[in-house]
Amino acid sequence: EALGPLRGWRALVTSGPTHEPIDPVRYIANRSSGKQGHAIAAALARLGAAVTLVSGPTQEPVPAGVSIVQVESALDMLAACQDALPVDVAVCAAAVADWRVKATASQKLKKEGGSLPALELAENPDILATLSRAGRNRPALVVGFAAETEKVVAHARAKLARKGCDWIVANDVSPSSGTFGGTNNTVHLLRGDTLEDWPPLSKEEVAQRLAMAIAEHLVGTG
Ligand code: PMT
Numbered sequence: 001e002a003l004g005p006l007r008g009w010r011a012l013v014t015s016g017p018t019h020e021p022i023d024p025v026r027y028i029a030n031r032s033s034g035k036q037g038h039a040i041a042a043a044l045a046r047l048g049a050a051v052t053l054v055s056g057p058t059q060e061p062v063p064a065g066v067s068i069v070q071v072e073s074a075l076d077m078l079a080a081c082q083d084a085l086p087v088d089v090a091v092c093a094a095a096v097a098d099w100r101v102k103a104t105a106s107q108k109l110k111k112e113g114g115s116l117p118a119l120e121l122a123e124n125p126d127i128l129a130t131l132s133r134a135g136r137n138r139p140a141l142v143v144g145f146a147a148e149t150e151k152v153v154a155h156a157r158a159k160l161a162r163k164g165c166d167w168i169v170a171n172d173v174s175p176s177s178g179t180f181g182g183t184n185n186t187v188h189l190l191r192g193d194t195l196e197d198w199p200p201l202s203k204e205e206v207a208q209r210l211a212m213a214i215a216e217h218l219v220g221t222g
Helices: 035-046 074-084 127-132 152-163 203-221
Strands: 010-015 020-023 026-028 050-055 066-070 089-092 099-101 121-123 141-148 167-172 187-191 194-197
Touching: 010 035, 010 074, 020 099, 026 099, 035 050, 035 066, 035 089, 035 203, 050 074, 066 074, 074 127, 089 127, 089 203, 127 141, 127 152, 141 152, 141 203, 152 167, 152 187, 187 203
Parallel strands: 010 050, 010 089, 050 066, 089 141, 141 167
Antiparallel strands: 020 026, 099 121, 167 187, 187 194
8 A cells, every 4th residue: 555645546547549440450540659648657656646547559567556447449548537537636648549430340441342441530539628527527636738749838728728627748749859659758837827847857757747746736735
């Protein structure tokens, strides 16, 4: 049993990519490795929180002391997050696919026939926005991420307002940053109107600092 400032507090963390099926053997995905989200789950657990980690498909080991729920698609991830409520804090680090294939084929699509398959897309639910507007089930603190390739802080501010979360961790995910799949991350923490630029850190250090800030906020106001 962990003894830390977050002992007795419940946390939900999302991590990794989602896989959106096209047919039984193919899917749409992205380059998230789950490193950042898993590190956050581990850091919150080290501070004593009871952590549920809802993760898309990744190669990352399950952190010690964390309850894992493995999912594939955005729809599954949303359902698993709703099942994990109520929690005191939710951190949405997953790279959830914005779109899914509208009508998943029940059999493998065949190349024969000459015509190219047209993939019609449907919009996925926004898990962060849903948690932020969960009424009496809303976590006391909802933390989102913003993955941007330009105007990182400006776009993150807009996302914070649009999604209704309390804090947002903005990171540059341009290919040159190496953020997706890499071991380091350079983030900007937006807490309402307050902006903090953090130096380049390992994803574990980002997680540790974020977990400490969450503990200060919850325990300070709780
Ligand atoms: O997994 P790694 O390789 O370690 O990489 C880490 C990371 C780059 C994936 C991570 O640091 C990160 O930025 N995660 C958020 C990725 C993302 O999809 O960002 P976004 O700006 O598209 O989405 C904004 C926020 O809404 C995020 O909190 C996201 O989890 C959430 N979202 C988005 C779409 C959706 N349908 N549901 C959501 O909850």
